[in-house]
Amino acid sequence: MDKCAVYPGTFDPITNGHLDIVERAAKLFSKIIVAVGENPEKTPLFSHNERFELVKEAVSALELPNITVGQFTGLLAQYAQDTDATAIIRGLRAVSDFEHEFQMALANRKLFPDAETVFLMPSEPFVYLNSSMVKVIARNDGNISQFVPPCVEKALLEKIGGIK
């Protein structure tokens, strides 16, 4: 039986840490939808559409046949239901992620009991990485090439160069 999982995030922007999770998830499920959403508490640097396009480009470079990219607004649980997903993938990097992830997983389970949240650990070099850190390094002219795929590095330098 086909098992579809949604991997949601703000992806502002997608990093090598997120891509590491995508690769791990692709081995476990027959289909993964990397879903670009909105966290109402965040003001993203990249627009929804820019984030979606960057995720598409970064994911296609992985050359994995069972990954698609989607986008959603509103509730993740609704999107998971609409796409017939049986799992929601989240990366768990440190204990500090736990409380927020635990709350989200329980809320999503209440809203859509048929999907289980599955936590995956990224490989060690990405355990400390997040999108905010990458943006700070880029704004301060640091080298981000080890943290993000080439398309994101280019987009970040253009975006931040334009803002400075």
Ligand code: COA
């Ligand atoms: N490697 C590197 N960084 C990672 C990572 C990994 N494997 N996994 C997460 N992160 C980072 C992200 O880059 C991000 O960093 P930032 O805060 O510096 O930007 C942070 O961890 C978490 O962001 P993200 O993964 O985008 O999750 P989020 O907590 O912002 O949630 C949604 C995004 C879209 C999944 C969530 O807001 C959502 O579901 N929204 C819809 C409304 C809803 O249904 N809410 C839940 C029920 S109330």
